[in-house]
Amino acid sequence: MLDERKMKILSAIIDDYIATAEPIGSRTIARKYHIGISPATIRNEMADLEELGYLSQPHTSAGRIPSNKGYRFYVDFLMPSRKLDDYEQSIIKRLLKKRAKELEELIEEAGKVISKLTSYTAIILGPQLESSRLKHVQIIRLEEKKGLMIIVTNYSTVSHHIIEIPQNLTDSDLQRISNALNSSLAGKALEDITQDVMNSIKDDMIEYDNVLNFLLDLLMENLDDTKENNRVYASGSSKMLEFPEFRDVERARNFLSLMEKHDLIIRALKTSCKPNNITVTIGSENPWSEFQELSIVTTGFFVEDKNLGICGIIGPTRMEYSRVFSILEKVTDYLNKAISSLL
Amino acid sequence: MLDERKMKILSAIIDDYIATAEPIGSRTIARKYHIGISPATIRNEMADLEELGYLSQPHTSAGRIPSNKGYRFYVDFLMPSRKLDDYEQSIIKRLLKKRAKELEELIEEAGKVISKLTSYTAIILGPQLESSRLKHVQIIRLEEKKGLMIIVTNYSTVSHHIIEIPQNLTDSDLQRISNALNSSLAGKALEDITQDVMNSIKDDMIEYDNVLNFLLDLLMENLDDTKENNRVYASGSSKMLEFPEFRDVERARNFLSLMEKHDLIIRALKTSCKPNNITVTIGSENPWSEFQELSIVTTGFFVEDKNLGICGIIGPTRMEYSRVFSILEKVTDYLNKAISSLL
DNA sequence: TTTTAGCACTCTCGCATAAAGAGTGCTAAA
DNA sequence: TTTAGCACTCTTTATGCGAGAGTGCTAAAA
Structure with missing residues (x-):
């Protein structure tokens, strides 16, 4: 563990580097942060910190810059906690006031708020509907052979799928099948609706035997679609080009094309996130090379204590961690409230 | 009008500039393009072309580069027409094979194809549903006071809205109201469903007088939502950073943040596009300063001769117009086919 | 009259050199 | 243990210079 003075110096260097993006020299530390020791002493301490x-x-x-290990120590022990200012408060509060009718809107809005307030790229993953419960399923006829299958969850998400309807079914057949599906499936968690459950429905409705297989397979397929709706809401990636880290076009391009690779982002966020805490993955702590120069800050959002998705921020390792933490914390707090008031 | 030789020279300069992004000198023209005259003569012609x-x-x-007027002349008179190569053909054909079930998917896919093949940013606007016909409307109860209103158009687009259901309505009331709405509205173009039409429905269903106003207002609102679903599908904007035009980060940033301003893009595309032709707006021909250094190529896509939306490409003014034209033409051609086979 | 060769002139780009500035590490004194 | 002093290193910026590319003009050739 570092002694008091080393911590003070490390803290000063990281604070300054986050603010200026320039290597910090011993003189600067002595001048700006009044630790009461001379540059020469600071130099010795800095040499130690480098060796460590x-x-x-x-x-x-040149002066010194923080290493990943330095940032890690900073985030874990040194970082000042920070209160939101009035402006940030007011923007975040508006999230709850917007009264979005659907989850997706709300999530997208939260992403915009985060990127607006932090200037980093906000990534939101979800909603993950495995643990949601089926509220309603219905098949509506549109044409002779074409219909619409609608799946509504208890999180107020709706998904619809255009399907083919077997020839010989009448409207009242469809209604009866819908009713039967509802009464046996409504209230079940999506992840619990397995092939077995489906099979037991078949037994209950032997009258429709010939067409039911077909419809149940469709429903199963559509439920799977609904579940793995692992949408990525990214917002504010153009703002990142303002940071000196991306003054090099090649880097900017790499970053932007990474942002278009949703599979990599999903993997990185899921790896990084422990839903119940706010977590940081700094630079090379991330196992994938694409993220070497980036930091990811994540936290989960919830409904009824079930993890519904991940809120994250991607930015350069030289990130204003303190500000990001405070904002992300507050936004997910409000997002959680907004979600539960939605249900 | 320019004489033959001036056109040859202008054409050579623009072709070369589009390929290399470097100013072209008289020697280069004489060497690469065998017009059979000396650099000195070409110099004289170039001086004329500049004056014009x-x-x-x-x-x-330095050598010469094309002006906007030069590009305009090139696009209108000089540009060689170009056949698609096998690779391009095969990628585009896949569009039709994908057999997307819904319009939105198809449109998004078309955007990806365009940006993949051209390396420019693809923008697709639509679907514009004013002229679509209502195929089905239905209200489903989800909870005591919460329901789902579903609107399906004859273009197979589905939009849903969570609504509040007046207390005193039973399920069969809802069904009856849905049926009534369907029988009086189905088949009507969305733009023809006016307040007057709504009022005439009220007359037919005086039994529900007290709640109907409320539901019809909701329906009206949701229909409006559905109509103005002016979504912007943008794809491939990170690829643009590969062009030397965006080697300057400031420019890259401007471009990317422009791509996030969907209102400006919608306005620019709508201004630029004459749906029945492929049209180009070159640099400062665009009235808004944000697009000064960019060119926009657009064309409409259709269903049953109704303009459903706009396919567009945004790129630097130094754009491979010939290639872009051939690709955009073919993609919309296939898109039109795919859309009509969807219905 | 049109085309071309020749040539002086202009401007950019790359490169080397130099000076300035920032910061370090080491040594020796406080 | 801390600090002042100093030599040393490395980057950054400015400067100058030559090479290269391209032009416009003039006068000769076709």
Whole structure:
């Protein structure tokens, strides 16, 4: 563990580097942060901190910048906790006031708020509907052979699928089948609706034997679609180009094309996130090379204590962690409230 | 009008500039394109072309680059028409094979194909549902006071809205109201469903007088929502950073943040597009300053001769117009077919 | 009259050199 | 243990210079 003075110096260096993106020298520390020791002493301490792996030097005669280990120590022990200012408060509060009617809207809105307030890229994953319960399923006829299968969950998400209707079914058949499906499936968690459950329905409705297989298979398929609706809401990626980290076009391009690879993002966020806490993955802590120079901050959002999705922020490792934490915390807090008031 | 030789030279310069992004000198023209005259003569012609406004010079001792007027002339008169190669053909054909079940999917897919093949940003606007016909409307109860209103058009688009259901309505009331709405509204174009039409329904169903107003207002509102579903599908904007035009981060940032301003994009595309032709708006031909350095190529896509939306490409003014035209033409051609086979 | 060769001129780009500035590490004194 | 002093390193910025590319003009050739 570092002693008091080293921590003070490390903290000052990281704060300054986050603010300026320039390597920090001993003189700067002595001048700006009044620790009461001379640059020479600070230099010695800095050499120690470098040897311990918390700092590094871009070249011999430059100042120091934090290493990933340095950021990690900062986030875990040094980072000041921070209150939201009035502006941030008011923007976040509006989230709850918007009174969105559907979950997706709300989630998208939350993403926009996060990217607006932090200037980093907001990523939201979800809603993950495995643990949601089926509220309603209905088949409506549109044409002779074409129908609409509608699946509503208790989280107020609706998904619809255009399906083919077997020839010989009348409207009242469809209604009866819908009713039967509802009475046996409504209230069940999506993840619990397995092939077995489906089979037991078949036994109850032997009258429709010939067509039911077909419809149940369709329903199963559509439920799967609904479940794995792992949508990625990304917002504010163009703002990232304002950071000096992306002054190099090649880097900017890499970042932007990474943002278009939703599978990589989903994997990285899921790996990073422990839903109940706010977690940070700093640079090379992330196992995939695409994220080496980036940090990911994530936390889960919930409904009825079930993890519904992940709120995340992707930015350069030189990130204003303190600000990001405070904002992300508050936004998910409000998002949780907004979601439960939606149901 | 330009004489034969000037056109040859202008054409050579623009072709070369589109390929290399470097100013072209008289020697290059003489060497690469065998027009059979010496650099000195070409120089004279180039000076003329500059005076006429078709070319410009970045600085005194540089080669020439095309002006907007030059590009315009090129697109209107000089541009070679071009056949698609096998690769392009096969990618586009897959569009039709995909057999998407819904219009939105299809449109999104078309956007991806365009951006993949051109490397420019694809923008698709639509579907515009004003002229679509209502195929089905239904209200389903989800809870005591909560229901789902579903609107299906003859273009197979589905939109749903969670609504509040007046207390005193039974399920069979809902069904009866749904039926009544269907029989009086189904088959009508969305744009023809006006307040007057709604009022005449009220007359037919005086029994529900007290709640009907409320539901009809909701329906009206939701129909409006459905109509103005002016979604922007943008795809491939990160690829644009590969072009030397965006080697400057500031420009790249401007471009990317423009791509996030969907209202500006909608306005620009709508202004630019004459649905029945493929149209180009080059640089400052676009009235809004944000697009000064960009060109927009657009064309409409249709269903049953009704304009359903706009397919467009946004790229630097130094765009491979010939390639873009051929691809855009073919994609909308296939898109039109795919849409009509969807119905 | 049109085309071309020749040539002086202009401007950019790359490169080397130099000076300035920032910061370090080491040594020796406080 | 801390600090002042100093030599040293490395980057950044400015400057100058030559090479290269391209032009416009003039005068000769076709």
